[in-house]
Amino acid sequence: MSTATITMPNDTANDLPPGCESILLGFAKGDCQGQMVWLDLADSGQNKIVLLSQTPVTKMPALSPAENQLQVITVTQAPSGNQDLVQRLQLQFESQSNQASHAAGSLVKSALLTLQGAQILWRPSQMIVFAPLQRMQSICHAIVEASFYEFELRSIEKSLDAAWENVQADSPLAFEFNERAIPRREELSTRFQSVLSLRTRFARLAPQVLVPHIYPPTLASQIAERLRERTRMPERLELVEGKLEAQERIYEMCSNRVSEFMVARTGHHLEWAIIILLLAQTVLIVIEYLSSASA
Numbered sequence: 001m002s003t004a005t006i007t008m009p010n011d012t013a014n015d016l017p018p019g020c021e022s023i024l025l026g027f028a029k030g031d032c033q034g035q036m037v038w039l040d041l042a043d044s045g046q047n048k049i050v051l052l053s054q055t056p057v058t059k060m061p062a063l064s065p066a067e068n069q070l071q072v073i074t075v076t077q078a079p080s081g082n083q084d085l086v087q088r089l090q091l092q093f094e095s096q097s098n099q100a101s102h103a104a105g106s107l108v109k110s111a112l113l114t115l116q117g118a119q120i121l122w123r124p125s126q127m128i129v130f131a132p133l134q135r136m137q138s139i140c141h142a143i144v145e146a147s148f149y150e151f152e153l154r155s156i157e158k159s160l161d162a163a164w165e166n167v168q169a170d171s172p173l174a175f176e177f178n179e180r181a182i183p184r185r186e187e188l189s190t191r192f193q194s195v196l197s198l199r200t201r202f203a204r205l206a207p208q209v210l211v212p213h214i215y216p217p218t219l220a221s222q223i224a225e226r227l228r229e230r231t232r233m234p235e236r237l238e239l240v241e242g243k244l245e246a247q248e249r250i251y252e253m254c255s256n257r258v259s260e261f262m263v264a265r266t267g268h269h270l271e272w273a274i275i276i277l278l279l280a281q282t283v284l285i286v287i288e289y290l291s292s293a294s295a
Contacts, residue, residue, distance in 0.1 A: 015059055016075065017085070022061055023072040023140075024052040027148055039141055041148065043208060049144055060089065063126055067155075070147055071126045072140055076133045086112070086121060086130065093123045111230040113143075116219050122147070122227065124154065135219065142220035146227040149208045153233060153240065156198055156205070160243045166191060167247050174253035177261040185258055192251040199244055209233045 025038055028048045039049040049070075057073065093110035110123040118131040118139050127147065131139045170188060173181055209228060214221040228234065 016057060016073070017077055018058075019076055020057050021054060021074045022057040023054050023074065025070045025072065025144060026050045026052050026066075027068045027070070027151065039144060041145060043204065047148065047152075049148065060092070067125070068151070069125065070144060070151070072144065073126075073128045074136055074140065075128060075130045076136060077130060086119060089121055089128060093121060093126075111227065113223065113226050113230070115222055115226065118219070118223075120223065122230075124151070138220055139223060142223040143227065146224040149205060150227065150231050150233060152201065152205050153209065153236060156201055156240055157236065159194075159198055160240065160247065163191070163194070163247060167250055170254060171250050173257060174250050175257070177254070177257040179265075188251065188254050188258065192255060195244070195247050195251055199248060202240060202244055206237060209237050 023038075026035070026049070028035065028050045030046045035050040035052075037048050038051040041047040041049070052069065061071065061073070063071070090110060090112055110121065113120040113122060118129070118135060120130070120139070120143055121128040122143065124147075127143060129136065129140055129143065170184075170191065173184070173188065211224075213225060217225075
């Protein structure tokens with residue numbers, strides 16, 4: 001009689017070392033509405049990172065479903081003693097589905113950054129930081145700040161790619177605008193304003209992505225530079241600029257056609273009004289002449 005061996009699921013695959021914390025952060029602009037500011041980016045967009053929760057963890061938590069949130073897991077141990085854990089988690093990062101990693105232009109599912117005794121396992125919306133306790137805060141601030149700008153770039157990419165269908169439908173109006181297209185004026189105006197809003201966000205983001213290297217380099221600056229390189233942010237920024245220019249040009253031409261048509265239409269209405277007034281005046285003169293002649 002043969003016996004079958006049943007392998008039980010390994011519940012320890014997601015175990016984390018003792019003393020780990022999960023920090024859930026949110027991205028906010030301007031007024032934080034009473035939320036605790038974890039990091040003020042002090043940029044032109046008044047962007048801030050707010051603390052949503054901070055709890056101890058013993059197992060690898062699931063991804064946060066919200067796109068504008070970032071989960072940071074801190075491991076206050078030297079990465080050299082956790083190489084097996086790092087490799088296992090990296091395999092999980094690569095294999096698990098992550099909606100943020102499928103966004104337009106997001107070419108990297110995960111990245112492993114190693115420098116100066118610290119190791120960061122990064123993917124959109126989630127990261128694990130292995131570092132000594134005395135360096136943990138500065139490292140977390142640096143990687144979270146860089147992650148915010150990557151998130152902002154990914155958000156612009158997603159908005160631009162989602163707009164191509166509308167751009168294609170609106171592009172004929174850049175050549176000719178007629179009476180039947182008048183009900184679409186407000187729709188075109190809204191889409192043009194959306195493109196201009198993306199242009200403003202892009203203008204604020206570009207200096208943060210194309211920031212020159214700091215000399216002498218610091219750990220924080222090296223982390224930010226490494227993440228920008230691994231996620232190809234400068235190259236993606238160039239692609240975004242090209243998409244913005246194309247969409248902006250199309251809606252600018254649509255705006256010109258609409259303005260020209262409405263001015264011409266108003267002029268035609270005025271011309272007809274003048275013609276009708278002249279005809280009415282002529283009729284009155286004829287009637288007055290006939291009445292005076294019959295008298």
